Amino acid sequence: MSGGDRPARTAPVRVVIADDEPMVRAGIRAVLATDPGIEVVAETGDGREAVELVRRHRPDVAVLDIRMPGTDGITAAAEIRRTGVATGIVMLTTFGEDDYILRALGGGAHGFLIKSGEPEELIAGVHAVADGAAYLSPKVAARVVAHLASAGTGGPADRSATAREQVAGLTSRERDVLALVAAGLSNGQIARRIGVVEGTVKAHVSSVLARLGVANRAAAAVLAHEAGLTPGGTCAGGPRT
Numbered sequence: 319m320s321g322g323d324r325p326a327r328t329a330p331v332r333v334v335i336a337d338d339e340p341m342v343r344a345g346i347r348a349v350l351a352t353d354p355g356i357e358v359v360a361e362t363g364d365g366r367e368a369v370e371l372v373r374r375h376r377p378d379v380a381v382l383d384i385r386m387p388g389t390d391g392i393t394a395a396a397e398i399r400r401t402g403v404a405t406g407i408v409m410l411t412t413f414g415e416d417d418y419i420l421r422a423l424g425g426g427a428h429g430f431l432i433k434s435g436e437p438e439e440l441i442a443g444v445h446a447v448a449d450g451a452a453y454l455s456p457k458v459a460a461r462v463v464a465h466l467a468s469a470g471t472g473g474p475a476d477r478s479a480t481a482r483e484q485v486a487g488l489t490s491r492e493r494d495v496l497a498l499v500a501a502g503l504s505n506g507q508i509a510r511r512i513g514v515v516e517g518t519v520k521a522h523v524s525s526v527l528a529r530l531g532v533a534n535r536a537a538a539a540v541l542a543h544e545a546g547l548t549p550g551g552t553c554a555g556g557p558r559t
Contacts, residue, residue, distance in 0.1 A: 330354070331448040334375060335361040336368035336394065337383040337410065342433065346381060346410075349437040356444060365389030369397045372405050378448040381440075384409045384418045392422050406447035411458065419458065423536055429453035430536075442502075451504040452536040459543050481544035484530055492529070493547070495522040499535055500542035 333356060337343045343361050350356045360371040365382070366389040372380050380398060382391035389397075395407045408429035409422050419430060429447045431439055432455055439455050446453040485493060491512075498508045505523065509516040523535070532538045 330357040331379060331444055332357050332359045332375065332377040333444060334359060334368060334371045334377045334380045334405075336363070336365055336371075336380065336386065336391065337361075338363040338386045339383075342383070342410075346440065349440050350444065352437070353441050353445075356441065365391060365394035368394050369401070372398050372403055373401055376403055377405055379406045379408055379444050381408045381410060381444065384411045384422060392418065392427075395422065395427050406450075408443050408447055408453070423534075423540070428536065430458040431455045432457045446502055446504075449504045450506075451502055452534070452539065453502060454536060454539055459540065478544055478546065481541050482546065484541065485545040485547055488526060488529060492522055492526050495519065496526050496530075496538060496542050497547050499523065499526070500539040500547060 333350060335343055335346050335350075335358060337346065340363065343363065347358050347361065350358055359375045359377055362368050362371060363386070365386045368380060368382060369389075380395075382394055384391040386394075391409055395409070398405055398407065406428045408431060409419070409427045410431055410433050411419055412433050422430070429443045429452060431443050431453075435455050435457060443453040443455065485496065488496065494512065495508060498511060503511065505516050505519045509519045512519075527534070527538055530538055530541055532541060
């Protein structure tokens, strides 16, 4: 998981939390409070109220439970995106919610974390999304790839072969960029890593998305995992769209 070369922020990452379970909210707040670079500005147990809190506070990141009574995290994320507020969305999921994860992935969520994951993953995911990167925890990446394989017509081997064929159509530099996207680096981090200006990286990423036929960086990261382009167990992500 990357992040060691993350540039220092001049202000804490401001976060809104939405989860209908008070104990879970308390746990998230407690974990984030261990990092002086993160500030929880508001919390709620209701997805609709989360949208209003985002409008009011304009946080860097909203941490949303993917399933809540009434307005769930997926619907809340879509409404947040429609407001035009530049807030990154981190979804909290549990095992068995693969369909929800895929819906949220298609809806443009920027990060996915398992509720039972390590506290360090939550902190890393919040920072990654705040820095403009998408983030898939290792367990989520594995679940998504496995779910796509089981839902496909040809099985895991065929999906892997198809993904490798798609990736093979990229240039060598584009494959390098895709691997770094899938390793959790933002455009600025990739630029520093490969020694080019950030605008060049942005152009490469746009080309990768177009040539792979995917809508966003998180989807590109999933395809990279299917192709075996990233080491097993890495986090996945890339700049937000």
